[in-house]
Amino acid sequence: MATLRIAEWSVALSYSDLPSSVVDAAVRSFYNWLGCALGGSNHPTTTTAVKALSPFFGKETSSLLGGQSTGSGAGKADASHSALINGIASHVHDYDDTHLETIIHPTGPVASALLAQAEALTAQGMTVLGDDFLLALVVGIEAECKLGLAVWPKHYDVGWHITSTTGAIGAAVAASKLLSLSAEQTAHAIGIASTQVTGLREMFGSDTKSFHVGRSAQNGLLAAILASQRFTSSTSALEAKRGWVNVVGQGINRLDEFVGSLGKVWEIEKNAFKPFPCGIVVHPVIDGCIQLHKEMEEKELDMQGIKSVKCRVHPLVLELTGKKTPQDGLQAKFSVYHGGAVGLVLGKAGPAQYADEVVRSNEIVSIRDRIDATAGEKLGADETEIVVEFQDGKELKKHVKHAIGSLEVPMTDEQLQEKFLDQVSLVLGDGAKKASDIAWSLKGVGDVATLVKTL
Amino acid sequence: MATLRIAEWSVALSYSDLPSSVVDAAVRSFYNWLGCALGGSNHPTTTTAVKALSPFFGKETSSLLGGQSTGSGAGKADASHSALINGIASHVHDYDDTHLETIIHPTGPVASALLAQAEALTAQGMTVLGDDFLLALVVGIEAECKLGLAVWPKHYDVGWHITSTTGAIGAAVAASKLLSLSAEQTAHAIGIASTQVTGLREMFGSDTKSFHVGRSAQNGLLAAILASQRFTSSTSALEAKRGWVNVVGQGINRLDEFVGSLGKVWEIEKNAFKPFPCGIVVHPVIDGCIQLHKEMEEKELDMQGIKSVKCRVHPLVLELTGKKTPQDGLQAKFSVYHGGAVGLVLGKAGPAQYADEVVRSNEIVSIRDRIDATAGEKLGADETEIVVEFQDGKELKKHVKHAIGSLEVPMTDEQLQEKFLDQVSLVLGDGAKKASDIAWSLKGVGDVATLVKTL
Numbered sequence: 001m002a003t004l005r006i007a008e009w010s011v012a013l014s015y016s017d018l019p020s021s022v023v024d025a026a027v028r029s030f031y032n033w034l035g036c037a038l039g040g041s042n043h044p045t046t047t048t049a050v051k052a053l054s055p056f057f058g059k060e061t062s063s064l065l066g067g068q069s070t071g072s073g074a075g076k077a078d079a080s081h082s083a084l085i086n087g088i089a090s091h092v093h094d095y096d097d098t099h100l101e102t103i104i105h106p107t108g109p110v111a112s113a114l115l116a117q118a119e120a121l122t123a124q125g126m127t128v129l130g131d132d133f134l135l136a137l138v139v140g141i142e143a144e145c146k147l148g149l150a151v152w153p154k155h156y157d158v159g160w161h162i163t164s165t166t167g168a169i170g171a172a173v174a175a176s177k178l179l180s181l182s183a184e185q186t187a188h189a190i191g192i193a194s195t196q197v198t199g200l201r202e203m204f205g206s207d208t209k210s211f212h213v214g215r216s217a218q219n220g221l222l223a224a225i226l227a228s229q230r231f232t233s234s235t236s237a238l239e240a241k242r243g244w245v246n247v248v249g250q251g252i253n254r255l256d257e258f259v260g261s262l263g264k265v266w267e268i269e270k271n272a273f274k275p276f277p278c279g280i281v282v283h284p285v286i287d288g289c290i291q292l293h294k295e296m297e298e299k300e301l302d303m304q305g306i307k308s309v310k311c312r313v314h315p316l317v318l319e320l321t322g323k324k325t326p327q328d329g330l331q332a333k334f335s336v337y338h339g340g341a342v343g344l345v346l347g348k349a350g351p352a353q354y355a356d357e358v359v360r361s362n363e364i365v366s367i368r369d370r371i372d373a374t375a376g377e378k379l380g381a382d383e384t385e386i387v388v389e390f391q392d393g394k395e396l397k398k399h400v401k402h403a404i405g406s407l408e409v410p411m412t413d414e415q416l417q418e419k420f421l422d423q424v425s426l427v428l429g430d431g432a433k434k435a436s437d438i439a440w441s442l443k444g445v446g447d448v449a450t451l452v453k454t455l
Numbered sequence: 456m457a458t459l460r461i462a463e464w465s466v467a468l469s470y471s472d473l474p475s476s477v478v479d480a481a482v483r484s485f486y487n488w489l490g491c492a493l494g495g496s497n498h499p500t501t502t503t504a505v506k507a508l509s510p511f512f513g514k515e516t517s518s519l520l521g522g523q524s525t526g527s528g529a530g531k532a533d534a535s536h537s538a539l540i541n542g543i544a545s546h547v548h549d550y551d552d553t554h555l556e557t558i559i560h561p562t563g564p565v566a567s568a569l570l571a572q573a574e575a576l577t578a579q580g581m582t583v584l585g586d587d588f589l590l591a592l593v594v595g596i597e598a599e600c601k602l603g604l605a606v607w608p609k610h611y612d613v614g615w616h617i618t619s620t621t622g623a624i625g626a627a628v629a630a631s632k633l634l635s636l637s638a639e640q641t642a643h644a645i646g647i648a649s650t651q652v653t654g655l656r657e658m659f660g661s662d663t664k665s666f667h668v669g670r671s672a673q674n675g676l677l678a679a680i681l682a683s684q685r686f687t688s689s690t691s692a693l694e695a696k697r698g699w700v701n702v703v704g705q706g707i708n709r710l711d712e713f714v715g716s717l718g719k720v721w722e723i724e725k726n727a728f729k730p731f732p733c734g735i736v737v738h739p740v741i742d743g744c745i746q747l748h749k750e751m752e753e754k755e756l757d758m759q760g761i762k763s764v765k766c767r768v769h770p771l772v773l774e775l776t777g778k779k780t781p782q783d784g785l786q787a788k789f790s791v792y793h794g795g796a797v798g799l800v801l802g803k804a805g806p807a808q809y810a811d812e813v814v815r816s817n818e819i820v821s822i823r824d825r826i827d828a829t830a831g832e833k834l835g836a837d838e839t840e841i842v843v844e845f846q847d848g849k850e851l852k853k854h855v856k857h858a859i860g861s862l863e864v865p866m867t868d869e870q871l872q873e874k875f876l877d878q879v880s881l882v883l884g885d886g887a888k889k890a891s892d893i894a895w896s897l898k899g900v901g902d903v904a905t906l907v908k909t910l
Contacts, residue, residue, distance in 0.1 A: 045686075052684040053677075055575075056513040056533045078511045120510075159697030192663055195655045196670065202698040203650050208688040211681075215651065222508075226666075229507040231500075233663040242614030243657040 002239045002259045007186035009262045010139040010173050015131045025268045026134045027443050032273050033107040034439045036096045039423030040089035041066025045207040061123035062116040066427045079120035083221045087112035087214030095277045102148035109167025110140035110174045112217035117175050122449035130445030136177040144170025145267035146258040154250035161199030164212035168193040171220020191233025192223035194244040275405040276349040278333040281317045284384035284403040289343025305390045312376035312385040329354040341368035350422030382406045457694045457714045462641035464717045465594040465628050470586045480723045481589045487728050488562040489894045491551045494878030495544035496521025500662040516578035517571040521882045534575035538676045542567035542669030550732045557603035564622025565595035565629045567672035572630050577904035585900035591632040599625025600722035601713040609705035616654030619667035623648040626675020646688025647678035649699040730860040731804045733788040736772045739839035739858040744798025760845045767831035767840040784809040796823035805877030837861045
């Protein structure tokens with residue numbers, strides 16, 4: 001009954017049922033997604049996909065976010081391709097949100113499908129309210145994360161990219177909600193999405209990794225559209241003997257448990273945002289170094305007076321990001337030393353601080369070479385202890401118990417905005433602030449498509 | 456190395472390398488596919504998909520076969536949707552071909568992608584020769600069936616629809632061949648296709664079952680198109696630790712063995728064709744009854760003189776198709792009694808003999824009621840012994856050792872043509888014979904798209 005229970009829960013839920021904390025989480029998730037999608041819109045993976053697929057674009061109802069820079073001309077596509085391309089863009093920098101319990105990046109598949117569909121509805125003369133959009137986003141993300149929990153961790157361990165395998169189903173639930181489908185139709189949409197299991201981890205490191213996210217958005221949207229025309233699948237798609245959980249769960253099946261917690265435990269509240277565009281294990285050091293940068297500014301301490309920076313870190317940090325002398329931005333993502341250096345010197349570690357020329361600059365390299373990191377067995381994965389020694393014998397210390405971006409120390413709205421602007425200004429230049437204001441205004445807005453049009 | 460080995464084998468193979476028996480099998484496979492796709496073009500599953508998805512159709516380069524009856528207007532779509540829709544149509548009557556060792560229906564995914572792509576190339580001013588088309592069809596089907604063998608039987612047992620899970624990869628190899636991609640690009644195309652594992656058996660009995668076949672064609676085509684623009688995946692997609700075989704093979708991995716037999720054992724030669732549009736277990740009885748019909752005509756024996764028809768059959772026949780009094784065409788597919796009756800009375804068991812009015816006609820029901828079937832433990836699954844008793848004491852006997860359509864008694868070209876005409880005349884009327892002539896002429900034809908255009 002899990003398939004129908006998800007469908008019935010989604011159909012019954014109204015905006016007024018959402019706790020304000022859930023609405024806030026949805027707004028923040030959408031905001032972060034939009035920044036990532038705009039920020040990834042001119043990445044070669046995204047532009048290659050646009051180039052390859054534009055001959056197939058249908059009626060241009062829906063945005064390719066940041067389209068002016070993809071070289072696609074109109075910056076529009078049919079809803080299906082819009083979902084695909086925006087989904088790719090939102091994941092391509094590995095900078096999107098994370099449901100930490102399942103490491104699902106939940107908003108990419110769902111929001112990419114929803115925005116494309118909202119604009120397509122508008123092209124048909126309908127209007128999608130911001131609140132309805134947020135409600136659909138919530139049901140999609142809840143369904144997606146509950147399914148992830150139901151098969152965690154073996155589904156991921158064996159090799160499935162859990163973001164896209166569950167994301168297509170979340171996107172189907174969300175798009176069904178936006179289309180006001182019945183519970184039975186929603187169940188069929190779940191079935192059509194679930195039978196398209198997209199995402200092998202073997203693709204990590206290639207263009208196809210972010211393709212997974214876009215394709216899951218597209219598959220979910222397609223599923224809802226087919227179901228809206230009464231195309232049938234199975235209303236037991238998830239729980240049946242040869243259904244989704246049994247085929248891809250590798251023996252783990254906690255479906256009833258987690259479907260039973262729908263509306264009781266809200267997964268979107270546990271969605272976290274990455275403050276820095278690099279591996280999450282580096283984040284404590286960057287966080288501490290940015291705090292030290294501020295302290296040095298306040299105390300008017302000279303950067304060149306630094307003798308050494310000693311970081312005690314979780315052992316995984318050295319294993320995953322131990323690159324001493326990175327030569328470009330990509331290598332720098334795997335260097336705790338570069339992360340610490342830009343944090344200390346520049347007080348920031350956004351996309352601009354991972355540009356090749358920054359990585360190779362004397363200013364950064366000279367401090368980077370003074371940073372040392374050693375493994376501290378008892379430290380948490382999001383913890384670090386940093387000691388800065390100055391040539392005159394002074395010392396500064398910083399203990400980061402939980403890095404910024406963790407559930408304990410979530411990013412503030414202001415920090416999310418800084419992240420947004422850092423990404424989007426590289427694509428939209430001065431238009432980034434306007435885009436940010438638009439993205440924050442989703443809640444209560446009268447027409448989502450018009451809102452996006454002004455981007 | 457399996458991924459690259461398949462790619463390299465495909466790139467190196469030329470038409471002159473194909474044994475004539477392989478070319479013949481490819482022509483017959485294409486011919487049978489085209490008949491099925493035309494025959495399924497006006498099925499509600501197909502027309503619902505067209506209705507739902509036509510808003511997304513891009514530039515109309517490629518045919519929706521039988522398009523005049525789908526209500527789509529032009530009968531065309533972009534190549535991607537053409538692959539999807541024709542793939543659905545070709546499988547929707549469960550009347551397509553079967554690679555018996557894996558029960559893959561191999562031609563649907565591959566030919567649907569290829570024809571769509573061939574027409575798209577023509578729209579760009581290129582020409583696709585019939586021989587090149589057949590060569591691409593062969594490499595696609597070989598890759599698809601070798602992969603099926605590599606994970607048989609557990610992959611199917613656990614719940615994957617093996618036709619579509621392997622079909623997307625076969626379609627990717629075939630489309631890559633038609634696009635003259637390099638071995639490396641072909642490997643990336645295999646990767647992009649393999650990461651989209653489409654088809655849960657739970658969907659059997661719904662519209663989504665044939666959607667699997669169409670979607671696999673579309674996914675394979677898309678993979679080749681992305682790879683042609685150097686979109687990357689993994690060149691170890693099939694064999695890697697978290698690649699296709701390990702994730703979906705359920706512990707079975709005979710990849711090296713079967714990839715090693717490429718070009719040595721030709722799977723397409725083992726492709727079988729269904730003579731009758733119903734479960735394969737009924738085929739021996741139908742075959743025997745059609746032979747008895749001819750014998751009675753020759754001996755001028757009156758049908759109404761029949762007292763009883765006693766069939767000894769494999770036990771599975773009664774288990775799967777034991778319906779005594781079917782009320783419509785769908786139920787009749789699960790009735791060995793109906794199959795025997797139309798064989799005896801009409802000498803045929805094509806789609807027209809499964810029309811509701813035939814199933815309920817007095818002519819058929821009166822004979823059907825005289826047919827008895829009992830299980831014979833020692834009979835093969837494709838074997839039957841039939842005894843017809845007449846009221847005057849006469850008897851006719853027929854022993855079918857291997858039913859028509861088995862590898863031992865393959866359908867002749869004439870029988871394939873009769874099947875084609877029976878299906879296609881229900882859609883194209885008098886145009887069926889012309890379509891048949893066109894379909895037979897693929898080998899050596901100068902331009903595949905023009906050939907199809909005349910359909």
